[in-house]
Amino acid sequence: MSPRRHALSVACMSLLVWCASTLTEIKIGVVLISDRNLVYGYHRVAAAVDMAVDRVNRDILNSSYRLVTVMRWYGPACDGAEAPGVAADLYYNHRVVAFVGPGCTYSLDPTARLASYWRVPIITGFGDSGRFRYKAKYPLLTRLAYCQCLMRQVFMSVLSYFRWTDITLITDRSELHARGLGESLDEGFQIGGVFPNVVSYYSHENFEYADLLKQASRKSRVIFFAVPHGAVRKFLLAAYDLGYINGDYVFLDAALVESRDDYDVRVLSVSDGEETWYRGDDNDVKAKAAFEALLRLRLFWPPTDVFETFSKEVKQRALDDYGYDYGSEKVRPTSEYKCVVNFFTGSYHDAVLLFGIALNESFTDGKNLSDGYAFSKRMWERNFVGVTGDIFMDDIGDRKTTYVITDMNPRTGIFEPVAYYWGSNPGYHPVAGASIHWPGGRIEAPPNTPRCGFENENPICFEKDTRLIIPVTSMAVVIVFILFIGGVVAFFGYRRYNLENQLRDMSWIVKIEELQDLPGNRDRLSRQHSNVSSIVRSSLFSADQECGQQIFSNVATYHGSTVVLRDIPNNNIAINRSLLIEVQTRRKLHHDNIVLFIGAVMDPKPTFLLHEYCPKGSLQDLINNDAVNLDDMFKVSLIGDLIKGMGYIHDSDIKVHGNLCSSNCVVDGRFTVRITDFGLPTFYKPLDENNVETTTSNKSIRRLLFSSRLVSSRLVSSRLVSSRLVSSRLVSSQLLWRAPELLREPKGPRGGTQAGDVYSFSIVLQELIVWGEPYEIELVTMEIDGKDWPDSSVGYMQCLDIIKEVSAGRTPPFRPELPKDACTQPLREMLEMCWTEDELQRPDFATVRRMYRKMHRGKETTIMEKLVTRMEAYATNLENVVAERTQLLVIEQKKTDVLLYQILPRSIVEQLKNGQSVAPEVYDNVTIYFSDIVGFTPLSARLNPMGVVDLLNNLYTAFDGVIEGFDVYKVETIGDAYMVVSGLPIRNGNTHAREIARMSLKLLLSIDSFEVPELPDYKLQLRIGLHSGPCVAGVVGLKMPRYCLFGDTVNTASRMESHGMGTSCTIVHDIVGCNPMHRRCSVDFPCVLVTANLYQSTHLDDSSAPVGY
Known part of the structure; x- marks a missing residue:
């Protein structure tokens, strides 16, 4: 190497050493268990921790600091001896500032206590035991997975949604995780006011799954499983053999230790603790059918590309850095399924990520790491995004975990989400468009209590001996046939005999001396003042009645009871067999929505009909009374009463009312509508119109007037009609409710038709909806003999125009106005069907009643029943409040006892509580x-x-x-x-x-x-x-x-x-x-x-x- 290049290399190395010396290393100790079969084991989690450290150094910390890990493992056993020793070595020899892990309860417990003694934060991606919620013992612990103690809130939301209160909790006491989950759920349910039937067993002892299920079925049909791997399938197979997969039972369990690949039924069907029906054995078909009755709780994290990328990188780094091959490692040594990256791998990654975020904020704020309490607070009550989705931390360092409730699709055999429990928005939130596949063809959730009781103790479900069915049935058929023939003969014979006896019964004829406060005595008449615009409510008038006064009903006392007197228009009546049949047919009608017919005054001539008295007046009275304003609940009840009353009349021997209007619908003291003025056609037979002088120009309308029972003989013969002082309201009180086909045929059926009654009902229904007259008619008064009388020349012509329009049968037909916002659309549609022009298209009252019940969810109640229901609901609410307060009182009592035990010895406190003197x-x-x-x-x-x-x-x-x-x-x-x-x-x-x-x-x-x-x-x-x-x-x-x-x-x-x-x-x-x-x-x-x-x-x-x- 040339001297120049050598000098350059030395300079570069010096620069690197100088840069490294300027970085401040922050060490964290990672303590993981070495068991390769655990989802939070060292070989699976270590790579995710390294990835999180790289991300913190790259994206979060500034260039002056560098996060490094000192990784140690212990085990493979989960105990409290080795893990704290490893933590002590990391603290004393490596000066770590925080711990990540361990995950198992027995190791995390002493390690977290030591960390609080050293004032060092500790973060874990598992640690699900409820004991760690007590921050007095674990003040510096932060958890990124879930807590068993809070799962009861999830299950309580399910119970509340489906209204289940009687439940059974089956738990394996010999398995650590199952026992902890069972104890947490038992305690949590009781806090929520549900007291489960606990069925416990030990897996190392001899027991039968069917026996445990039978024991559970004696108290409930909703069964929770807190059991280890493999047991859920065995329980459900036993339930299948017992016939419990019939839709009456529902089973629930929690499969929290799982992976996203578990959604494939064959790939890792028992992976990492998840258990499905598939095993590849002879019981798969039965198991698949049995799993239809199971609702499964799972941890939720969103299926994002971020997690998929994270999963691939974890697998590669685990293989490169730690020699762990996810592709060859099995869930358990005896399993054929491969391990996958799961939720807890991500939770450990997010734990390091959360530490890095808090660490950077501490450096930014100029804080050091010596105060572990302050540093832990930075990680609590905050939100951030990790590889497991949006993470919300509560105020004591636990994650607000999101869960998904899943149900198995019978076609695919895969568990699919049907509801969510959001950590940030607690409660049962159904998935839009998703429905639960209940077994046995059931379309809704099983009831809390079966129809026959938990042990078939309901007498209606007692089983009968079937050994003698055929011979007994044959004999019974012969006997029934003989009895039937004899019964038919006896029935018709008795019926004829009874009818003759009834016809001979003349108790309906009332002597005039038996009546008190007769209408002829002016001082004792029931009078009521009203203005001129009031409508005449009844057909009974007094010839010498003063102007401005109105008699709503003439009443009298008969045998101590108040009765209504109706004037008989036709005095020429003979008592014959036909009349007696009419009277007996009317007398035998008894219904809550029908006015009772009492009798008639026939001596010396037919004068009055006596009916039951209803003190509230007619519907027309209520509608025209400005002081009365009923809410929708009352209107709903009034309409229902009217429908039931008319249905009863149409189903009776009378068949038709023929004269229905709001003035013939009276209201009793219980605000129940009762129908009157029907039947008894002989008493209401109109007079011959030719015997009456009239100036009315329209002969057809005049004929209708006489055919309508509206005008009494005394009124028709008086000068009121001849002077055209029959007001428009008087005419409209009958004709405006009449069906158009009957208006067009005045000489048609005098008793009316059922279709015509349906039309008349629609007009009354419109009055109730708008709470006003069917047609707004302006009434004008005129002066006669110094007194104001209704000018029928105005009102009469208005009615005439209306009747002409209705009878014309135009398209669209002329009908009263109904504002768009006056009622619901279903009620409007029913009303329009009832007043349609084609009488064949109108529904009968049985159809009307079904339509009306459907509008109100199949319920038919009176006003009094509605008021009672309101009171019952209020009482139930009070009971719930009392129960809740009682539960709070018990909790406060426990707190008081704890305080007393701190002041005085327990034995002394018990003596004082029992009222004993302490010597x-x-x-x-x-x-x-x-x-x-x-x-x-x-x-x-x-x-x-x-x-x-x-x-x-x-x-x-x-x-x-x-x-x-x-x-x-x-x-x-x-x-x-x-x-x-x-x-x-x-x-x-x-x-x-x-x-x-x-x-x-x-x-x-x-x-x-x-x-x-x-x-x-x-x-x-x-x-x-x-x-x-x-x-x-x-x-x-x-x-x-x-x-x-x-x-x-x-x-x-x-x-x-x-x-x-x-x-x-x-x-x-x-x-x-x-x-x-x-x-x-x-x-x-x-x-x-x-x-x-x-x-x-x-x-x-x-x-x-x-x-x-």
């Missing part, structure tokens, strides 16, 4: 601990008050954490004094001295590392005094009760502490035995033995504990 108790031998801080008074003077509070809080929090590992009871703290006892309230034999001594030495060790934030160079010294002996303990006080100790042992222990030295334990030599100690001095105390001092090194292991303790 002082004598203990023969206990050991008491006292300690304080040397120089606490001058130290307090150097700190501000808040600093003193923070110092004592942090110190005693550390002490409380230490004493949890010993059989001791913390009595109290006063200032810097700390008092602990062992041997009470629960006696522990002779071990109390040993527990206190070991605890004391542990406290001496812990205080060495304690720092005063405001005085970092100041070292606290703990002075301890111990003594053993008898004492008395009891509860003192009522408002703030305290558990106090009394006796010379307490005083002696206190003196040991006050005469002791810093960083030492002072004890009485008589209780020490043969323990090595240094005698300091002799001190005389009143009633106390001589004491000695024991010095003990803070570097203490279990073997150095005092022998005599």
Whole structure:
């Protein structure tokens, strides 16, 4: 090499060395398990971690810093011994600033605790146990996968959506992951108010899958599986053999450890924990049918090109850098399926990515990495995009995971999404256009409770013995035939006999003396004032009625009940067989929407018809009353009543109303519509029109007027008609509701037709919808004899024009107006069908009722039922609120108990809760601990008050954490004094001295590392005094009760502490035995033995504990 080129090479190498020396390396320790069969194992995850580090260095960190990994593995077993040792080596020897991993629970638990002790953040791509939600123990842990404890919210959304409340949870107690999932779901369901029937088993014991399913079926039809690999298929095959795949049962499980390739039924059908029906054995057909009843919960990440590219690169780098071939590695040694890149490979990548983002922000803000708590907070409550999709972190460092609920397509055998549970938007969100394939041909979800009950206890489903079906059936057929013939003969004979008896029953004839408050008595008539524009509501008039007054209904009292009196237009009626049949046919009609016919006054001549009294008046009264404004609920009920009443009339022997209008539809006290003025054609037979003088020019309209039962004989014969004072409203009260074909044929069927009734119903329906008259007619008044009367010359001609237009049959036909926004489109369509011109195209009332029920989801309820339903819903809501508050009360009670257990011993608290008095108790031998801080008074003077509070809080929090590992009871703290006892309230034999001594030495060790934030160079010294002996303990006080100790042992222990030295334990030599100690001095105390001092090194292991303790 030439000197020139050599000099150039040296210069380049020097430049590279200089550049490397200017970079600051940030080391993170990666702790992974070496089990090749685990989805989060070292061989699968390491390459993804390296890729994330490369991306952080390339795209996130600035050029002054470089992230590097120190990767270690442990295992292959998941235990709590090796992983924390690996973490300690990385922390002490490699000075890492954070940890990534481990994934399994038993390894993550101690490692996360150590990390919090070192104040080092720890991030994992798995760690699904619910225990890690408790940040008091794992304050620096961040998880990028999911938490079993939150899966209950996903399943609760499914239960709520399908209204399932009775569920069974089948769990394998012998498998770690299954047991943890089962316990989390059991606890979570109970928090949500659902108490599952738990069926547990141990896989190493003898059991039958069918027996477990039978046990579950006694309590529910919704069954959750929390079981290990392979068990779900076995359970479903057993369910198939039991006949449970019939649509009455639904099964649910969680297949969270999976890969995207699992959507192919044959490729990796059991990959990485995913389990499908396919095995390539003789049971595949049965298994595929059984899996139709399974809803499966999966982790969701979007099928993007980013993940596909990531997957390919992971496979290549795993092969190049770690010798792991995804193409040849199998899921399990006994499996024929290959491993793939899964969700957890991506979650470890995203964990490093999240650390890099937080790291760059810390450097940008000028913060260092010494405060692990502050750094962890940067990774929480934030969103970012990783290879597993959009990631949302909650406020305690857990990912808000998104799940997908899948159902197997029976045709392809592949599980497909039917609903999502978004981490950022919790709840059951069905996939648009997707439906669940329920087995057994069911088109909707199985009900919570089967029709026959869980154990077929419903009597309607009792099975019958079928051995004698054929002979019994044959005999029954013969007997039934004989009985049928005899029954027919008897029926018609009885019917004729009964009819004759009914015809002979004259109880319907009412004597006029039986009526009270007769209409002839003006002072007792029911009168109501109204303005001139009011419409006459009934057919009953008084010839001497004063102008401006109106009688809505003449009422009387008959046998203690109020009845309505209707004037009989035709007084020339003879009681014959035909009339008796009419009366009996009308009397036997009983229906909630029909006015009851009571009888008639026939002596000395036919005068009145008596009907049931409805106090609310007619529909026309309500519509014309400006003070009445009903909401849609009332209108819906009124229309339904009208449909049911007319349907009943058409199905009865009467067949036709013939005179339906809003004035013939009355409303009773329960706001139920009841139809009146139908049947009894002999009583309503009109007079001969030629006997009436009239000036009406239109003979056809005049004929209609007489054929309509509208005008009574007295009114027609009076000067009102001859003077053309029959108002337009009087005419319209009948003719405007009449069907066009009947208007065109005045001499047609006098009783009307069913099609005509349907038309009349449509006009009434239009009135109810718009809450007004069918045709807006202007009413003009004229003065006659000094009084205002309706000028029928105006209103009459308006009605005449309307009737002519309707009867003309034009295209489109002339009908009342119906605003576009007055009703729903289905109701409008039904209305237009009812008033169509062609009577053959009009529906019957059975069809109308079906259409109306369909509009209201098949429900038919009265107004009172709707009000009751509202009250029931309100009561149910109150019950739910009470249940929720009760559950909150139970939770708060538990919190109260925890607080009480911290104030008083558990045994004392239980006695107080049970109302028992707590008497002082004598203990023969206990050991008491006292300690304080040397120089606490001058130290307090150097700190501000808040600093003193923070110092004592942090110190005693550390002490409380230490004493949890010993059989001791913390009595109290006063200032810097700390008092602990062992041997009470629960006696522990002779071990109390040993527990206190070991605890004391542990406290001496812990205080060495304690720092005063405001005085970092100041070292606290703990002075301890111990003594053993008898004492008395009891509860003192009522408002703030305290558990106090009394006796010379307490005083002696206190003196040991006050005469002791810093960083030492002072004890009485008589209780020490043969323990090595240094005698300091002799001190005389009143009633106390001589004491000695024991010095003990803070570097203490279990073997150095005092022998005599």
